[in-house]
Amino acid sequence: DIQMTQSPSTLSASVGDRVTITCRASQSLISWLAWYQQRPGKAPKLLIYKASSLESGVPSRFSGSGSGTEFTLTISSLQPDDFATYYCQQYNSYSRTFGQGTKVEIK
């Protein structure tokens, strides 16, 4: 199975900060990677698919990059609504896996 490792596990930041989260895969995903945001008590929300494609309705301050085994989610200017947990997910194989999550906290 493909293992996904996110870093950092927790990130403290302020409103307006540029934030970067990294996701590494144990084998090449080509570009078959998605990013999700989850707020407490809510279902996850798709932000980015195919590594860098922005889901409809998602603010443009979110962006994704990378290919192969290393991927990045960037929030260009952190907003109050963005304090949440973020997950990467690979879909290069039919057995999908998620990263362990990165919690973005208020500094």
Add this chain to the structure above:
Amino acid sequence: EVHLVESGGGLVQPGGSLRLSCAASGFTFSSYWMTWVRQAPGKGLEWVANIKEDGREKNYVDSVKGRFTISRDNARNSLYLQMNSLRAEDTAVYYCARDRRGSYDYWGQGTLVTVSS
């Protein structure tokens, strides 16, 4: 508008069984793979199983193979997860999600399964 509504969660004893359902509406259900994802209390997301549009292909995470069965009824726009031989570590919120070529664009609100004596 796409809606996914899970049901069937609850408290069950270790070794027991439970069947989760997910009612879909607002899209052509038979045209999409569907997925179950779970989240243990305070933990991250874990992919559990998925099923092809026609139900002929199914995949499972290793920890549930032989105990859980995913199925669907396209005539009823419904997805199911039959869970047998339940263990304490299966305690989680279970979400159904629509699989759009690998990423999950719509999710239900989740249903809580608690395995405890």
